[in-house]
Amino acid sequence: MLRTSLASGFLGLSILLAAPAPAHAADPLRIGEINSYKAQPAFLEPYRKAMLLALEEVNAAGGVNGRPLELLIRDDNGVPGDAVRAAEELVSRERVAMLAGGFLSNIGLALGDYARQRKVPFLASEPLTDKITWANGNRYTFRLRPSTWMQVSMLVPEAAKLGKKRWAIVYPNYEYGQSAVQTFKTLLQAAQPGVEFVTEQATPLGKLDAGPVVQALEASKPDAIFNVLFATDLTKFVREGATRGLFKGREVVSLLSGEPEYLEPLKDEAPEGWIVTGYPWYAIKTPEHQRFLDAYRKKYGEPPRQGSVVGYVTIHAAAEALRRAGGTNPEKIVDAFRNMPLSSPWGPIVFRAQDNQSTLGAFVGRTALQGTGAQRTGVMVDFRYADGARYQPTDAEVAKLRPAR
Numbered sequence: 001m002l003r004t005s006l007a008s009g010f011l012g013l014s015i016l017l018a019a020p021a022p023a024h025a026a027d028p029l030r031i032g033e034i035n036s037y038k039a040q041p042a043f044l045e046p047y048r049k050a051m052l053l054a055l056e057e058v059n060a061a062g063g064v065n066g067r068p069l070e071l072l073i074r075d076d077n078g079v080p081g082d083a084v085r086a087a088e089e090l091v092s093r094e095r096v097a098m099l100a101g102g103f104l105s106n107i108g109l110a111l112g113d114y115a116r117q118r119k120v121p122f123l124a125s126e127p128l129t130d131k132i133t134w135a136n137g138n139r140y141t142f143r144l145r146p147s148t149w150m151q152v153s154m155l156v157p158e159a160a161k162l163g164k165k166r167w168a169i170v171y172p173n174y175e176y177g178q179s180a181v182q183t184f185k186t187l188l189q190a191a192q193p194g195v196e197f198v199t200e201q202a203t204p205l206g207k208l209d210a211g212p213v214v215q216a217l218e219a220s221k222p223d224a225i226f227n228v229l230f231a232t233d234l235t236k237f238v239r240e241g242a243t244r245g246l247f248k249g250r251e252v253v254s255l256l257s258g259e260p261e262y263l264e265p266l267k268d269e270a271p272e273g274w275i276v277t278g279y280p281w282y283a284i285k286t287p288e289h290q291r292f293l294d295a296y297r298k299k300y301g302e303p304p305r306q307g308s309v310v311g312y313v314t315i316h317a318a319a320e321a322l323r324r325a326g327g328t329n330p331e332k333i334v335d336a337f338r339n340m341p342l343s344s345p346w347g348p349i350v351f352r353a354q355d356n357q358s359t360l361g362a363f364v365g366r367t368a369l370q371g372t373g374a375q376r377t378g379v380m381v382d383f384r385y386a387d388g389a390r391y392q393p394t395d396a397e398v399a400k401l402r403p404a405r
Helices: 041-060 080-092 105-118 147-163 175-191 208-218 230-246 261-271 287-300 308-327 329-336 395-401
Strands: 001-005 010-016 030-034 069-073 098-101 121-126 141-143 166-172 196-203 226-229 251-258 275-278 364-372 379-388
Touching: 010 208, 030 041, 030 080, 030 308, 041 069, 041 141, 041 196, 041 287, 041 308, 069 080, 069 175, 080 098, 080 395, 098 308, 105 121, 105 141, 105 175, 141 166, 147 175, 147 251, 147 275, 166 175, 166 208, 175 196, 175 287, 208 230, 230 261, 251 261, 251 364, 251 395, 261 275, 261 308, 261 379, 275 395, 287 308, 308 329
Parallel strands: 030 069, 030 098, 098 121, 121 141, 166 196, 166 226, 226 251, 251 275
Antiparallel strands: 001 010, 010 069, 275 364, 364 379
16 A cells, blocks of 8 residues: 655655455554655665565565554654654654654654653664763664764774874764764774864755865864765765865775765765775675665665665564564553664664664775776775674763663
């Protein structure tokens, strides 16, 4: 069943993919998914596709406890207030069993607070801010992707090995960027005493004026650069930086820049030698990843992206929690999530009871150019999988960071 409508100012999409049902089929279990589809299409179109693939798999296998799974999708327009209004419509009118989604960190925080107030389970699929599971953490909000702290802590040992003293920083000036910078500075100073941060360039999200930013970075004469920009801002930064020679003779450590959504659009302009987190789908040879890769390619005729993995695991995680809960009671769903193990294309993960954070990891490596002529494109090489379970604070530290709610 595929039904589209305009509801409360949002593009509403309800999807139910299932094998032929008996005459008296059970009512579907509904998941309400909210995301910035129009604002962040590079990540969220592959994410949406993989959600539908996972939904198809769940329902073809009999659904959840004999009930088909249904996905109701809403676009938040990149605005926290719109996201909260969509959540209220999904909970009050559509009677969803749980909420999922969120891309931008400020929207994830708004949805997490809504979940706390309304006591509805919320699986934050993509937002990276640490506040979601720590300072603003609550019983009802869980997070799938490795947090900002986790991914930065994967990069800091590599940054410290460089032995560079003078660092420049560039980042998008909203919650995710601010959190990433603070974590990087704290962890690098601990790993490499005496390091200096000679300039910080905070830019409006999606509105990078690359010329002045690159000029300011160059003027500070850094030994190395920590970059947190992504999407179109990253493209502008790379092109302007290359034109002005900013990267020549300098190491760059860059969060998320190895994700194919952001690396591949640069084609032969992709930077070489940057230390990044990302997703080298073309070189992961594990059986669980190969199964996912084959299924995604068969359905869509294209390779997956980082967003694809997140969307796929989001639906399977939600289905498993509903299965373990045995119904739609929100308290039982929350209890089911805590310490819940789950298979993923990157191996087994667990949703930690300490802070509701999953142990999904990320790949750390360097960027390189491969191919010839028009086929020359950016890839990740010399990469390793950083298991998220190894990049978590101690329970004692979490207790200090996370309020009792």
